[in-house]
Amino acid sequence: MDASEKLYGESSKLSPGGVSSPVRAFKPHPLFIRGGSGCRMTDVDGREYIDLCMAYGPLITGHAHPEVMEAARRQMERGTVYGAPSEPELALLRRIHEEVPSAEMVRLAVSGTEATMHAIRTARGVTGRDDIVKMNGGFHGAHDSALVKAGSGSADGVPSSKGVLADTARHTFTAEYNDIGSMAAILEDRDIACVIMEPILGNVGLVPPADGYLRDVRRLTEKHGAILIFDEVITGFRASSGGAQKRYGVTPDMTTMAKIIGGGFAGAAFMGRKDIMENVAPQGPVYAAGTLAGNPVSAAAGLAQIDIMCRDDNYAKLERRTSELAGTIRDSMRDRGIPGCVNTVASMFAVYFGPEEVTNGTQAESADRDMFARMFRYMLDHGVYLPPSALEVDFMSVAHDEEAVSKLEEAFKGFFAEVKG
Ligand SMILES: *Cc1c(COP(=O)(O)O)cnc(C)c1O
Numbered sequence: 334m335d336a337s338e339k340l341y342g343e344s345s346k347l348s349p350g351g352v353s354s355p356v357r358a359f360k361p362h363p364l365f366i367r368g369g370s371g372c373r374m375t376d377v378d379g380r381e382y383i384d385l386c387m388a389y390g391p392l393i394t395g396h397a398h399p400e401v402m403e404a405a406r407r408q409m410e411r412g413t414v415y416g417a418p419s420e421p422e423l424a425l426l427r428r429i430h431e432e433v434p435s436a437e438m439v440r441l442a443v444s445g446t447e448a449t450m451h452a453i454r455t456a457r458g459v460t461g462r463d464d465i466v467k468m469n470g471g472f473h474g475a476h477d478s479a480l481v482k483a484g485s486g487s488a489d490g491v492p493s494s495k496g497v498l499a500d501t502a503r504h505t506f507t508a509e510y511n512d513i514g515s516m517a518a519i520l521e522d523r524d525i526a527c528v529i530m531e532p533i534l535g536n537v538g539l540v541p542p543a544d545g546y547l548r549d550v551r552r553l554t555e556k557h558g559a560i561l562i563f564d565e566v567i568t569g570f571r572a573s574s575g576g577a578q579k580r581y582g583v584t585p586d587m588t589t590m591a592k593i594i595g596g597g598f599a600g601a602a603f604m605g606r607k608d609i610m611e612n613v614a615p616q617g618p619v620y621a622a623g624t625l626a627g628n629p630v631s632a633a634a635g636l637a638q639i640d641i642m643c644r645d646d647n648y649a650k651l652e653r654r655t656s657e658l659a660g661t662i663r664d665s666m667r668d669r670g671i672p673g674c675v676n677t678v679a680s681m682f683a684v685y686f687g688p689e690e691v692t693n694g695t696q697a698e699s700a701d702r703d704m705f706a707r708m709f710r711y712m713l714d715h716g717v718y719l720p721p722s723a724l725e726v727d728f729m730s731v732a733h734d735e736e737a738v739s740k741l742e743e744a745f746k747g748f749f750a751e752v753k754g
Contacts, residue, residue: 336377337365356389359709359721369396371732374718382718383737387728389720390535390567390592393651393680394641395732401596404637408630416624421632425594428639429602432575434584435563438610441602441627445566445591446474448601449529451613451621452589453478455603456527456560458619459612466519466528466559468510470694472536473529473564473589483507488519510534510693511542513549520557527560527587532577535567537697537724538683539676547583554586560609561585566592566601567726572679574643580679593642596634599625647731651680655729658682658738665746669753673700680729684708697724704752711748717741 341362345351352358364376372395374384384396394401408421422441430436442448453465453473465478473479481490481502490505492498506523508516510530519525532547534540554561562585568577569590578584587605594600603621604610614620625631642648659677662684666673673686683691686704691697705723712719717740719727733741 338362340365340377356720356722356725363721364713364718371395371397372730372734372737380716382713382716383733383740384718385727385729385741386718386720386725387730388597389725390571390728391595391597392728393571393593393730394638395730398638398641398732400641401634401637405596405598405630405634408633411629413630414625414628419627419629419632421629421636422627425602425627425632425636428636429590429594429604432579432639432643433569433588433590433604434575434578435586435588435606436604437607439602439604440610440613440621441600441632442591442621443599443623443625443628444474444601445564445589446476446479447623447626448566448589448591448603449473449479449562449564450476451619452562452564452587452603452605453527453529454621455605455609455613455619456529456562456587458617459609460524460526460558460560462524462526462559464504464506464523464525466506466508466516466525466530468530468534468694469507470510470534470537470540470697471529471531471564473531474566477501478505479529481505481507488515509695510540511546512693513546513553516550517553520553520559525557525559527562528554529562529564531567532563532565532581532583532585533568533572533678533681534694534697535681535726537694538685538691538700539678539681539726540691540693540697541676541678542581543692547577547581551583551585560587560605562587562589562605564589566590567681568679569593570639570642571681573648574639593638594635595631596636596638598628598631598634600628600631600635641731648679651729651731654733654735654738655680655682658729658741661742662745665742665749669749671749671753673704681726682729683724683726700724707752708748711751712744715744715747717744 591601686701
């Protein structure tokens with residue numbers, strides 16, 4: 334029995350499924366990680382992996398980047414939390430305001446779940462409307478208004494988790510991504526407080542917006558007085574320095590961020606137009622609060638990551654490297670006659686087995702999960718740590734150097750050869 338298996342035996346008795354978040358579980362048992370450096374992680378048995386999961390998105394500068402560690406350490410020496418405003422918070426607010434088109438005013442929070450929950454509450458509070466719209470396949474954290482899926486054959490919401498009230502779920506309607514007609518049908522039918530959407534779907538693999546789609550969404554929400562919230566928890570400071578909204582030139586009314594802006598610590602934000610954000614407590618009547626909100630260590634580390642990314646053409650370089658890797662994977666699949674496709678934007682990509690193209694949540698769900706599980710196992714055995722669940726994004730970082738990329742290419746090619754030898 335190896336060390337991970339032994340530790341898992343104990344953790345699964347103490348914690349449900351032995352993990353702190355369900356996506357981390359896999360069969361026969363998850364690996365316990367002892368350390369990370371750059372693009373690599375080492376498990377408790379001393380095995381090293383090139384990491385393509387990267388903690389599901391926060392680590393765009395890699396594990397333990399010296400500058401990020403130094404910024405956090407410097408702040409920690411002065412204390413870790415004050416329950417009062419601090420300069421690192423202000424520095425992060427300033428930076429977000431400068432880079433993100435929709436960020437006239439910003440409120441810091443702790444997690445993406447919390448940021449999206451507060452943003453939805455704000456939209457409801459401002460509009461006085463109850464109903465909201467999300468995308469099929471969109472993910473907005475683990476809170477009740479978001480843990481909702483479409484009922485069979487309709488846009489009406491039903492709980493996607495036990496414990497979510499049917500009474501809550503029925504206020505969340507589901508549209509198909511990249512299909513403006515499906516959103517228009519809902520907005521014409523009822524008064525919608527907000528449309529909350531990932532501008533690039535990132536929790537069913539990776540699905541980019543079709544040309545003009547986000548502009549159509551912007552026009553439609555404006556027409557109906559619905560607040561448009563871009564959930565940029567993944568894409569904030571990932572799709573570009575100003576998120577997907579800057580990349581595609583479409584400015585929402587509100588935006589949520591987490592992951593990268595926390596610098597590998599717990600950190601998040603929701604932001605938007607001044608006349609909307611002024612409604613948040615204590616300035617306005619919509620309540621939002623958090624003991625660790627705007628934590629100075631998270632803010633210092635997040636800011637350090639943003640600084641690194643915004644210099645030396647780092648976004649462009651990282652995108653080039655990612656698109657080359659994704660291209661190699663795509664070509665290699667095609668050469669072996671393996672059906673499927675590879676989607677990529679900026680420093681993210683996703684491999685789907687089966688469908689020729691994936692442009693929405695329904696197509697993404699049709700991908701072959703058994704093939705993914707086989708690939709995951711093969712990659713692990715060949716020193717590559719993919720996100721363990723199918724339909725997650727592969728994340729690159731500036732620490733993925735040429736040597737790592739050629740090892741990744743070799744591993745993917747090896748798997749395709751094994752499948753179709
Ligand atoms: C990860 C994620 C969240 C939830 O963020 P947490 O920090 O895990 O609570 C919300 N929205 C999107 C798009 C995400 O990818």
